[in-house]
Amino acid sequence: MSSDAVKKRKPKVIRNEEGTPETKRGRAEGEQDVLVYHEEVELEGRDPQQDYLLYKDTCAALAKLMAEIQELKSSGAKVGSVEMEERRRQCSVHFITLKKLNRLAHMRLKKGRDQTHEAKQRVDVLHLQLQNLLYEVMHLQKEINKCLEFKSQHEEIELVSEEEFFQEAPAEISRPHVTRDDHHQLTLARLDWELEQRKRLAEQYKMSLARKEKIHKAIEQKREYLSSLQPGLQNIMQASLPVQECLSMPFEQMQKQAEVARHLPPPLYVLLVQAAAYGQACDKTLSASISGDVDEAKALSRPPEDSQDDESDSDAEEEQQNTKRRRATVGVQLDDKRKEMLRRHPLSLCVDLKCKDGSVLHLFFYYLMNLNILTVKTKVSTTTDLSGAVSAGELLNSESLLNCLYASDHGQETPNPTNRYQFDKVGITTFADYVSDLGHPYVWVQKLGGLQFSSDSELMGSALSASHMERTMKLLQGRLQARLALHKQFSSLEHSIIPVSGECQHLFPAKVVSGLTRWTMMSYQEFTELGFVQHVLKAGLLRETDLFFMAVVERGTARLLAAVVVNPRYPEVMPLFSLSLHWKGERSGRTEDNLRAMESEVNVFRAELQGPRPGFQLLTNQIQRLCVCLDVYLEMESQVCDGSEGPKEFPREKMCLRTARGPSRLKPFKYNHPQGFFSHR
């Protein structure tokens, strides 16, 4: 603008404006350059408002002059007239004034812009400085924070508490006069003390290690010495064996047994201990021994983690192999699972019970590991040959020999209730299918092994076993002897001889005419189909576990069929007879009171028929009494009917006082010894 002003310097136009001070100033500056005219300087002196008013005046004057010119022109004055020229000159002056004002306005604008720009620059600079400072402040703040947060490693070291420190540390380190006041010094002191202590303890540790090494070496030496002794001891033991046998103190054997016994599962161990104790104390004929594979048992008792790892590894391998070849069928897998569930412990116990006549009952006890029950298998060995009695086939059958040793202990189902759930998982419906393989899980076997499954008694373990041992052993021996006695009796019964022992002869008259002609065994099915045993069936006195026989007693034309139910617990439970007579028609105990009285005579009077203890004569006495009763019946019968039938078939030979008594007119079935006559009950 100033250059413009310089350029616009018009020597012609020298304005002599109101602003003379500016001109003076211009002149002052003009000493350097007299011809330079600074309009900006003039600008500072002028008031914009006044300039504006001047502008308005000028415009108004111009408009007025124009109007006058117009008037003049319209009034027909000449163009070059003096007034018009005067006015035109004035208009030009006004125009120049307007131009100046315009220039001034522009210069003012430019000046204003420059000022603004400058101010802005200053503000920007200040602003930038402010930002820098703020940034630095922030940075410094962060640094301060970092420093404040810094955790020195020393804080992780556990130091003893201050009181302890002051008490224990020597004065050079603790320097209480300094440290009590200064926390930093205190910490340093404590660290020092800690360091010293640790060094001391490290020394001690090294020394202890060295000592330990020495002791180890000493132990090793002693061990070697001991193991060198072992072969020597073995030789001595071997040499002592003959001495032991001589003195019949089988220490060696017992030790070996004890050694193996350590690997027995707990129930078998309890059983072994109790049986051996009982054998020593009460019954010298009992002997117990262990059989089976000891190594397998040892393998089983290895720590479970190792074996589990091995198993899982091997399982994984096997599975992989299987998928490579062919997947085993679901059935085979289930079978395997079943076999696994029913697995027996490799060790088993064998208990031998000897009876007076030399026959032995061998009991083999097994432990099923996953089911936690004991089972038993039996074997009987006798001194005499037992063949020859067809009907006695079932008596010593190892499957049913020990049935119902205690009432209703059938041994077909497992007594452990948790097994039910285990069986469901592998699809076993009844345990009875496996009983012939695995042995019978009788309840008394569980009790002998100390396993208690019912909530009957509070005894467990050895106490339970001990409380049942004596009774069970006696029952077992009794059972074997009863069965052997029955066996012998059956072989003579099959030959139609009733073996009545000498002590029981007094129960019967000397002459018995009716004789046993047949003695056969029957099955449960055949038995229950008989018509004349239905009352026994209805009274619930028959069970599938019982033994069933048919005896036929004959005299002349009369034939008496007797269906016999023998409970496995014979002779504790009396055999039950049901009668049917075929003589001039068919009568049974249901239709005729006298036959019912005969049944009663044979079934009810245990005390008389039992014979001497232990009562093995019961069955034969019952059969003999049956024959006697049939004699009485047939002989007395002929008396009652009048003689219109001709000669009596059975002449009366029995002595009695009365042939009929009471409302049912019963015959005298009771035999009185030694008078030898028959009377009524």
Add this chain to the structure above:
Amino acid sequence: MGPVELLHMSVFSQSFSPCGRFLAAGNNYGEIAVFSLSAALSPDASQASQKPILNFTAHDGPVFSLLSTDTHLLSAGNGEISAWSWAELIKKSTKAAWTRKPSYETSLEIPEINAMIINPKDNSLIVGGGDNNIHIMDMETGIFKSVLKGHTDYIHCLCFKEREEEILSGGEDGAVRIWGHTEIPLSHFQTCSGMASQECARPQFGKWISCLATDSDWMLCGGGPSLSLWHLRSMSPTSVFPLPGCQREAVFYQDLIMSVGEGPHVSHCLHGGTVKAQIPCTPSSLNTLALNLKNTEHRVMTVGGSSHQIDVFTNFSYKAFSLSF
């Protein structure tokens, strides 16, 4: 009593208490059981109420006869008669009030007592049993006043004609004797031999008379011969009942005749000689039938025989339930 003993039990006699609320039954083991009828017949009866409230051994032989007086229960065992106070029995005390033995001639075997009846007019007890004689005992003093002899075999049954005060007795020898006030029988007749053409005779069974019942002029008798209804004044049978087995007890009830015997049923017969019905029951043959007519609330008929169960009939046409020993 084990299950085998129960299987072989027979009930031989029954008697209702004077109030009619209790039943006493005797069995072949010599036991007497007292059952509470009111408990067994009540609407909330259970298994337990069908068991006896009291069961004790009264004699060492079978109890073939039971009889109730107004205060006492008389039971007959092997040759002895015991009396038990009903009040004591209900309170479960088993002490006998008294025991008497008729005098027997033989001592080898003690004869049984098969039948007992009471003569209310002179308060005497008439018993008949195994020694072929009838003994009469005075109830107040307990002395056996007289012995009626005449039968040749043991006596099965007795009954009493109230109007004429005559005793009828039937025995194993097949004779029915009528006794008056003297010791000589008024009359006697055989149902079989002597009148061999009698329709009631059944020689295949025998000739013994095991049941007698009388209703003023009529008499029922049966046993070996068929059960038959006789008119006493003419001494001839008017109707013969075609029942298959031998009858052991028969009673007149209203216009029916009820009898039990061999065979598991109670026979209802009409006077004309027809068998109206045969009601089945549990025991396979029956020995005793009793009607509780003293008490209208518990009007039942009970039968017992060769079983340990006694059937109770509330409606006489069918068996309601069984009491068991």
